[in-house]
Amino acid sequence: MAITLPRTSESEQLKKIRHTASHVMAMAVQKLFPKAQVTIGPWTETGFYYDFDIDQPFTEADLKAIKKEMVKIINRKLPVLREEVSRAEAQARIEAIREPYKLEILDSIHEPITLYHLGQEWWDLCAGPHLENTAELNPKAIALESVAGAYWRGDSSKAQLQRIYGTAWETPEQLAEYQRRKEEALKRDHRKLGKELGLFIFADPVGPGLPLWTPKGTIVRSLLEDFLKQEQIKRGYLPVATPHIGRVELFKISGHWQKYKEDMFPMMAESAEEAAQEQGFVLKPMNCPFHIQIYKSELRSYRDLPLRLAEFGTVYRYEQSGELGGLTRVRGFTVDDSHLFVTPEQLDQEFLSVVDLILSVFQSLELKNFKARLSFRDPESDKYIGAEDAWEKAEGAIRRAVQTLGMEYFEAPGEAAFYGPKLDFIFRDALEREWQLGTVQVDYNLPERFDLEYITPEGTRQRPVMIHRAPFGSLERLIGILIEEYAGDFPxxxxxxxxxxxxxxxxxxxxxxxxxxxxxxxxxxxxxxxxxxxxxxxxxxxxxxxxxxxxxxxxxxxxxxxxxxxxxxxxxxxxxxxxxxxxxxxxxxxxxxxx
Ligand SMILES: [Zn+2]
Ligand SMILES: [Zn+2]
Missing domain, CATH: 3.40.50.800 (Anticodon-binding domain)
Structure with missing residues (x-):
């Protein structure tokens, strides 16, 4: 029978188990290594960790000994007692046991200050929640997993600490299932498989977050591109191709420069003067403003709409190098981008056919387990632009599309962009991990900012509505997800x-x-x-x-x-x-x- 694994944030009981297990671990460490000082030990989604100040790293054998000591503590059935104290009292207690890290922690926490005791002999500053007795922990549902170096407060100028990662569950069966999935995830890891199957590489001289596609990987990329291009041609999309750089001015009109400057690669300017006036060029973070210029290059009539412009456009984001990983966080990636310019009356039908296209793409890729997140506006907030009735229409179009297609969906009020609602496809993989794949977004903002128009049958001028859509999201991300979902076995x-x-x-x-x-x-x-x-x-x-x-x-x-x-x-x-x-x-x- 399949076991579903709860996440810590979803289960009060798991929070208690993991908190308690982490304190039991810290007490065990201090029993075996009296010089070790405890710092912080929070829960994570799949377990817990604790950071210790100790002069030598823990070994595998140490972990075994610590686990053994933990079992002893659990078996002693120590009550977990909560004590509320004043700040001065907490300080006095900490000074008595000479734990300087705890003093720093004390400075950063709010009232009430609570201490948790394991029996009579060990305590830590903590806000809980905890089990009532160590005996409620099942030693067979706890495992110490690994050791890693960590810095106090994550700051490399501060003390180097030793972090022990552990995991704790309600039952040994849950632990076994978690360990099975972890092993399977390691086997499926797209960074590992990508290398073994010869699909892509990273090269230091090129830089982090910039994958190089080898012949085999390029074949997969091209096949995916060709496949989607064919589907798009069948549905009346028109191909366009646009450059990788553009004037800063373009992104000022779109608003990206004001809002996303931090995520864009710095401007290239010919002279200091040009730089000072922000008149240089930037690598594009998005394709939309380029497609908009193509729309704007002619006077459009209602007869031209809907106009569906499509491009596999490579965009660049200046992600922090520490945040880069495999194909899922990169600095340059190719979006299967398309922008649809439609009349307000066409919005329903066009949205429906976009979603229908995405569903058929997922089906061909054997991606079956997904649901739709409808990111709508928060009715209480006033941060949104655009007329009330336009929002209602757009949200209605999205809701009707998923209902017409009989999709599993949920609504997420407050998750919309300020310029329009969107639909995200949330995919759940073989290991029950969730990934965001394609997106469809309704936009009233850019047509306004770029002053887009079309001539109505009555001869008046009206604003079109834009739909941004990318079934894959990005080729890089999609291939990373496919490698893991297929475990390397491409159809x-x-x-x-x-x-x-x-x-x-x-x-x-x-x-x-x-x-x-x-x-x-x-x-x-x-x-x-x-x-x-x-x-x-x-x-x-x-x-x-x-x-x-x-x-x-x-x-x-x-x-x-x-x-x-x-x-x-x-x-x-x-x-x-x-x-x-x-x-x-x-x-x-x-x-x-x-x-
Ligand atoms: Zn705790
Ligand atoms: Zn766009």
């Missing part, structure tokens, strides 16, 4: 190599090369293992590379003009005629099904 149509031919001996090399060429000529990504390794090793290599289809070719196969097919998904398929294999592969690729 046949997306696999960088679809078929690998394994010649049992050199005598079959020529036949394999011929067959590979024949397949390549017809658009199937086939390759031959020319390593000369033994068959067992070639099979293992193809498995590590997660190649969907292997064809083993021995003397018999050459004789009969067959391929002995082994599919990762369907297992051994036996000897099949070359034409038969081609037909079956083509069909599966066309239908985007597993083979």
């Amino acid at each position: 046949l149509w997306l696999a960088p190599v679809q078929l690998r031919l394994l010649p049992v001996s050199d005598a079959q090399l020529d036949f394999c090369r011929q067959v590979a060429q024949q397949f390549q000529a017809q658009g199937i990504r086939a390759e031959v293992d020319t390593s000369g390794d033994r068959l067992g090793k070639m099979i293992r290599n193809a498995e590590t590379q997660k190649i969907p289809v292997m064809a083993v070719v021995g003397a018999q196969e050459v004789e009969a003009q067959t391929l002995n097919i082994r599919s990762r998904f369907a297992g051994e398929l036996g000897a099949l005629g070359v034409e038969d294999v081609f037909g079956k592969l083509s069909q599966a690729i066309q239908a985007r099904t597993r083979f």
Whole structure:
């Protein structure tokens, strides 16, 4: 039976368990290492940690000993007692036990000041909540996980501390499930798999957060791009291409310069004067203002609308280097961007077809487990621009779209941007982690700022409404998520190599090369293992590379003009005629099904 794991923030009981377990751990550490000083020890979503000032790092053996000591403390059934004291009293108590970190903590906390005691012999400053007795902890549901260096207050100029990470659950079954998922997440980690499968690299001289796509990864990128471009052509989108830089002025009109300057790469200016007047160029953080200029380049009539401009546009964000990680936080990424310029009357229908497009994209990518978050305005707040009835219409359009399509959704009042409501797709992966994928956003603001118009049937001028949408979000992020969701096993149509031919001996090399060429000529990504390794090793290599289809070719196969097919998904398929294999592969690729 599947076990669902609660998050700490969602469960009062888990908060108590983790708080209590962290204090028991701190008491155990101080029993075994009397010189260790305790600092802070909060809960996290999956466990807890505690930072200690100690002159040497904890070893694996230390962790074992600490856990053993914790079990002893738990078994002593110590009551957890809350005591409220005055600031002066707390200070006196801390001075008595000579714990300077606690004094600093005391300075930063508000009344009431509470101490929690484990029995008669150990206490810490804490606000709780806790269990009532250490015996309520199940030692079999607690594990100490790892040790890491940390700085006091996260400040590298301050003391270096040793942090112990632990986890604690209600039952041993929950702990086991958590550990299974953690292990699985490690196996699926897209940074690890991306390297093993040869999809992308990072290079120091290029810089952090700037992935370099190797041939295999580029194939996946192109396939995703082509796939979406085809879907868009079917739905009346028009392609555009715009530069990577533009005048600061453009982003002043859009408001990005005022609002997102910190997240943009610094301005490039030809002279100090130009810099002072903010007249240089910047790398684009968004594609919208460029597409808007294309809209504005002609006088538009209601007959031209809806106008759907689409571009795989690469944008740049000056993220802090400490926040960069794999493909999910990068400094340059490609958005599958599109801006739809529509009349207010067209908003409902256009929104619906955007959502419909996104659903069909997710289906082809085998992403099934998601729900829609409807980010609406907070009715109490006045930070939003645009007319009341326009907001009502836009929110209505979003709600009707998800209802018409029968999607699972929830409303999030107060989550809208100040310029319009939006719909986000929240995807839950095989390990129950949540990711945000595509977004669709209604915008009344940019048409206003850029003074966009169209001529109505009556000959008057009116503002169009804009829809921003990106089904993937960004190619980088999507590929990172797909690698983890597929655990590296791309469906046949997306696999960088679809078929690998394994010649049992050199005598079959020529036949394999011929067959590979024949397949390549017809658009199937086939390759031959020319390593000369033994068959067992070639099979293992193809498995590590997660190649969907292997064809083993021995003397018999050459004789009969067959391929002995082994599919990762369907297992051994036996000897099949070359034409038969081609037909079956083509069909599966066309239908985007597993083979
Ligand atoms: Zn506590
Ligand atoms: Zn946009």
